[in-house]
Amino acid sequence: MATTFDACKDRGNACFRSQDYTGALVWYDKCVSTDPASPVAHSNRAICLIKLGRGLEAQAACQEGLERLQPLPATPELHKIRQKLLYRLQLAQQLLPQQEWHEIPIRQLDELPAELAAL
Template identity: 30%
Template structure:
């Protein structure tokens, strides 16, 4: 007879095949409750989270699978998949290679390594090429501004060559700076995708817990005196 964990695992697997990833997470989570030491269950749930783009949760399960079964290549492979999805190609390559050490004959791991190498080379090329393109674009814009000033206005503002050169160079510098900022934002976004998300409910709960403690004794005392005075006033009206 199948255990409850096995039943939930099969239901989760069926949901994965049907593309119902949220339901798969629910079933795998129930299975994990009954069998928390199963690396396979954590790996399966990690994949479901990955399909939902919940990279932090996917990574947590992948790490747990590795912790439970350090000699199991699937745990490192799953970790590599998550890192690849996050755009962290160097880390993904390390994880895939660790998986390959444990199982050198797995064609899926070899294919993932080749794919990561290609994507990493493409990313490096893009990081090098973008500043050059943006700088050239800035120089072109600067040259157009100077040309427009010289030929489309009756009284050009940039009469002297040094000013024209400074303007064109400045536009090129702005283009270069924009490219660098763009790259910084891309890298920051990749890094943040694996960070723990902010628990707003927890933060709000802590805020509400702290609020009563911030009320001063003077405020409490004033409220008490006000209540007592109001009570005496009502009593006097009642007697009258």
């Protein structure tokens, strides 16, 4: 029986609420496997990784989530997810020793988002 995205997310959320971040990460990883294009799945993975002190992985999850938002139409819900991802990216970077910041891969964008293109 296939596990649905929502079922995995619900199980992950239950683990997260009980502060079982390792268990939550397992379920959020399944969310990513079920729907790799979901920015929510990547955002949820990121906060678990932050709670586990895994800054580089959390940063990568945030970047992946932000990339998944790129092609989607702007909606208030997606704006909220973007804000969460940006905040979590900052938290992830704070976990990194200063020297590790130099090892962080920078991803290029083919196009600037519309709101930045006019700047």
